[in-house]
Amino acid sequence: xxxxxHVIMSVVFVFLDGVGLAPATHDNPLAAxxxxxxxxxxxxxxxxxxxxxxxxxxxxxxFKPIDxxxxxxxxxxxxxxxxxxxxxxNAAALHGRHQPHFPPVALRPLLxxxxxxxxxxxxxxxxxxxxxxxxxxxxxxxxxxxxKSASVIAAEGAGLRFRDGNDLRDGQAVSWxxxxxxxxxxxxxxxxxxxxxxxxxxxxxxxxxDHEFVFYESFLPDLAGHGRLTPEARNDTPxxxxxxxxxxxxxxxxxxxxxxxxxxxxxxxxxxxxxxxESLAEPVHTxxxxxxxxxxxxxAAFAQVEAISGxxxxxxxAL
Ligand SMILES: [Zn+2]
Numbered sequence: 001x002x003x004x005x006h007v008i009m010s011v012v013f014v015f016l017d018g019v020g021l022a023p024a025t026h027d028n029p030l031a032a033x034x035x036x037x038x039x040x041x042x043x044x045x046x047x048x049x050x051x052x053x054x055x056x057x058x059x060x061x062x063f064k065p066i067d068x069x070x071x072x073x074x075x076x077x078x079x080x081x082x083x084x085x086x087x088x089x090n091a092a093a094l095h096g097r098h099q100p101h102f103p104p105v106a107l108r109p110l111l112x113x114x115x116x117x118x119x120x121x122x123x124x125x126x127x128x129x130x131x132x133x134x135x136x137x138x139x140x141x142x143x144x145x146x147x148k149s150a151s152v153i154a155a156e157g158a159g160l161r162f163r164d165g166n167d168l169r170d171g172q173a174v175s176w177x178x179x180x181x182x183x184x185x186x187x188x189x190x191x192x193x194x195x196x197x198x199x200x201x202x203x204x205x206x207x208x209x210d211h212e213f214v215f216y217e218s219f220l221p222d223l224a225g226h227g228r229l230t231p232e233a234r235n236d237t238p239x240x241x242x243x244x245x246x247x248x249x250x251x252x253x254x255x256x257x258x259x260x261x262x263x264x265x266x267x268x269x270x271x272x273x274x275x276x277x278e279s280l281a282e283p284v285h286t287x288x289x290x291x292x293x294x295x296x297x298x299x300a301a302f303a304q305v306e307a308i309s310g311x312x313x314x315x316x317x318a319l
Contacts, residue, residue, distance in 0.1 A: 020275020
């Protein structure tokens with residue numbers, strides 16, 4: 001149900017797991033991916049050459065590389081990376097190393113209490129987690145087959161409502177896999193229709209109408225970079241390069257949909273937790289910088305961000 005609360009200015013955070021920035025070499029599938037929305041925005045592919053750090057006043061856009069290693073040796077990982085992004089802390093340094101998949105147990109209270117969601121609420125704003133979750137997700141958690149993601153811990157800590165299949169059908173949520181193809185397979189009883197990526201993006205941007213802060217996350221790039229996309233999203237070719245290109249085309253469609261619907265006062269932020277898809281050399285994470293792409297009147301608030309741990313504060317400054 002739509003709230004009457006009407007928001008003039010919002011930040012829509014599109015978090016893409018495992019997207020780094022590297023030069024446009026033959027080793028970088030992002031150089032050749034079919035990403036027309038990003039091309040139109042950046043004047044080229046999502047590669048290091050376009051990340052000039054300049055703020056264009058006419059386009060109200062900032063595109064720069066930011067650090068994901070957090071000064072900690074080894075390959076950056078999702079558990080500490082997500083915590084750094086959502087809570088604005090150097091989670092890898094606090095934990096003493098990069099931790100994959102899920103946040104370190106010791107950092108969960110901090111994440112629950114200091115996330116961007118909580119900060120927006122504390123300021124009297126409204127925040128929402130745009131992803132939809134089916135009953136299978138909650139059952140897997142209850143059965144301890146998986147652990148809570150950083151985003152779920154942060155949203156729970158802020159008391160946010162989790163969107164579900166009804167929200168997806170109503171265009172009031174987006175699936176982590178963009179088109180609902182994976183959601184259909186995993187949650188067959190939910191009767192979720194497929195959605196075009198641009199429509200998913202438009203649905204996402206529309207949530208900014210009544211929320212100051214909208215968060216969406218997709219793990220598609222990281223799965224593709226590891227060569228682990230589930231068959232339904234994989235096309236016919238199993239190679240990592242083609243998996244990455246399929247996924248980036250989907251996400252470009254989503255981004256195009258967001259940009260097409262976003263209101264003049266809204267800002268979209270796109271960033272990641274560590275590199276992966278930008279290098280075919282090995283199917284593992286990289287220590288490359290990640291993209292910080294901000295489009296809208298709040299873009300300048302991100303100009304001083306140098307690492308993923310600076311994103312949360314910059315979002316608060318943009319609002
Ligand atoms: Zn990750």
